[in-house]
Amino acid sequence: MDGGSGCVTKKYKLVLFGDAAVGKTSLVLQFVKGNFSNEPQEATIGVAFQSKIVCLQDSTVKFEIWDTAGSARYQGLAPMYYRGADAALVVFDITNEDSFTKAKTWICTLQTQVKKSIILALAGNKSDLKYHKSVDRQKIQEFVEENDLVFMETSAKSGNNVTNMFLSIGKFPKLVEKEKKALEDQATSSGHNTTSTTNTSTSAAVAADSLDNEGDDMSDGCCCCCVVL
Template sequence: MSQESSRPQPRLVQFKLVLLGESAVGKSSIVHRFVKDSFDDYRESTIGAAFLTQTIELNPEITIKFEIWDTAGQERYKSLAPMYYRNSNAAVVVYDITQESSLERAKIWIKELQRQASQDIVIALVGNKADLEEERQVDNEHAKLLAEEEGLLFFEVSAKSGDGIKTIFQNIAEKLPVEAQLNKSQQKLANKVNLQRPSTNNQASCCV
């Protein structure tokens, strides 16, 4: 038996992740670059939300499966967002480095997450379109300081080139409560097994 085949299979741990941000900042482009390693200059706006999955190896023993909800940025869909972020383990709040207003909108999303999402949610502030440096409106140090003050992860990336995209999700994976999630899954499995066991309280088997 080869050494490869004798290695135990890594355990799969699932986490829900949501993307938030103003329309056209590149949320869908970030997701598609991560999941499919593809980029489309003319991607249509998301309607409501889109669902994708992708795995990432945390270490040889653990593989993280992200269940990703890519939410629409248009104002008319804003009321749907809590449906996706309330039970999320992680959130990626995206802004466009060439649009100052998109960072202001990102700040509102961050406050909303801090107020209404799970207390232990991992939040990353992500500046997209780093390939458009000549059109930059948002100062890198300003955004980085904001992230530090709010206790967030911070990245500047380019969905177009792919630079920094995998790093976002790798760093989020490293911050997630993997052991707690594993214990929760094991407890659910144990409860399911107990429910499926035949009852020993069978009156028909008692002595008359």
């Protein structure tokens, strides 16, 4: 599918997991519609679906977002939703230690159950409540580094890092390929006859840090930005 101006549309099936009330639905609505409701969100039943098309520098990305219910009674349905996913975003509440424990369990489950090429991302939501933060930053960082995760602290309420979180997932495969090519070129220039093998699930911090200075807009050479409801 042509996104205009020579851009090629890539589809990404993105599935959200996490405990109930961590703000998964609010994150999706902030990203797709740019709004936040102070009214309590109704609990998701099973799964909710949204999609949005955003434009990067030389391609457009269509996010097909599956927002799964956090209630324990729906967790048996999870394999139905993450089957064939390109990326999974696990969300926890930075003011709730138990939700971080649950997020770690989700990451471990996904690592063993889904294809190796899936992008795994972690969002510490409710950063607007940072003065009530109960999850130790060091614990988070260690877990992120050990599991090669894309990670950001987000706020569905203020919008902080919400767009960056989703765009980092869309850009991550390109960053991996760029690093892989650089390593191959380096090996060639060094006179190696064989290409070195690298772990293409490179440091998540690279993907996240690359967006730190971009703000929460979607300018970045954007040729279109539309919401598909």
